[in-house]
Amino acid sequence: MPAPTTRLAPAKINLTLHVTGQRQDGYHLLDSLVVFTEHGDGLTLDAGPGLSLDIHGPQAAALAPEPDNLILRAARLMAAEGAAFTLDKRLPVASGMGGGSSDAAAAIRLLAERDATPLPDTGALMRLGADLPVCMAAPQPSRMQGLGERVAPLAGIPALWLLLVNPGQGLSTPAVFKAMTERQNPPMPDALPQGLDALALCDWLGGMRNDLQAPAIRLMPAIRDLLDVIEAQPGCALARMTGSGATCFGIFRDRDSRDAAAMALTGRAAFVMTTRTLPSVS
Known part of the structure; x- marks a missing residue:
């Protein structure tokens, strides 16, 4: 066996x-x-x-x-x-x-x-x-x-120090899509960045979007509150919601600032996880 x-x-x-x-x-x-x-x-x-x-x-x-x-x-x-x-x-x-x-x-x-x-x-x-x-x-x-x-697969995407935070409530993906007011939005550029360091990548990501974030916030205002708290933490380079929510993430400059943010969020959210993203293979 x-x-x-x-x-x-x-x-x-x-x-x-x-x-x-x-x-x-x-x-x-x-x-x-x-x-x-x-x-x-x-x-x-x-x-x-x-x-x-x-x-x-x-x-x-x-x-x-x-x-x-x-x-x-x-x-x-x-x-x-x-x-x-x-x-x-x-x-x-x-x-x-x-x-x-x-x-x-x-x-x-x-x-x-x-x-x-x-x-x-x-x-x-x-x-x-x-x-x-x-x-x-x-x-x-x-x-x-x-x-x-x-x-x-994308080449040249570095590992990122990541904080994941969830308010402890689930969101229905169909409900979030139904709450959208605009469904015809621009795609990302044809060519995506390669070889940027983490902070430069976050600068680029800041010009991109999660088009489900706004309708998710209308359904669950706690998402906006979490994003504001994450974004206010020292060392946060980008705060955004993932998927159709309700998990929010913060990308941080280094491990120490990410871990300090996790300590600050503990007790303010039902789920707080520190992790790191997997980088491109090449």
Whole structure:
């Protein structure tokens, strides 16, 4: 019997998220610079009868095992048998960090490695969610376009000292999109920056957007309050919301200023995590 295998399901952070249009079927077109972090959920695969999922960890209470959990849906997509999963749920649910999609991607990779089976194609991944293709790619900075099916790795993006803060409330992604007042927005430039240091990259990011941030704030004003507090911390180079919220992030000049900001935010938010983003492979 193979030994249990554990894989990190890293948090996905949208440094930018431009909504560039809406198709006739209602799906939105996106242009996003995505990075992944050194921390996230942990997923373990062991042998067992049928398919099963046990969830523990600090955020487990918000994610009760259900037949449509993305991990089990991913396992069914892989036609897996004899798979007992254990999820160490560390990321908040419905928080804009792609936790469910990253968990599902980890499940697919664990099963593919164990059973020596090919990975699903992009169309199959998209049936699990728009974040699956980027989460299935190598965990490095990437540009995600279209509905999420077009993913291209980016060179020259440095590691960033990151603070993640969540108010302890989930936000419905469909509700945030519904609250948008403008769905036809400019994309990012064709050529994205390469080789910038962290502070220069933050200067460039300051001219970009998360088009879901304003509608999310209208639905949950606490997001604006968190962003103001993060931005006011010494050493903060950029504060923004990730995904459809409600998690906010701050990019800091160095580890010390990030850690000091985390101390200042502790007790003022339900979830505070210090981490670092994974840099480009080249």
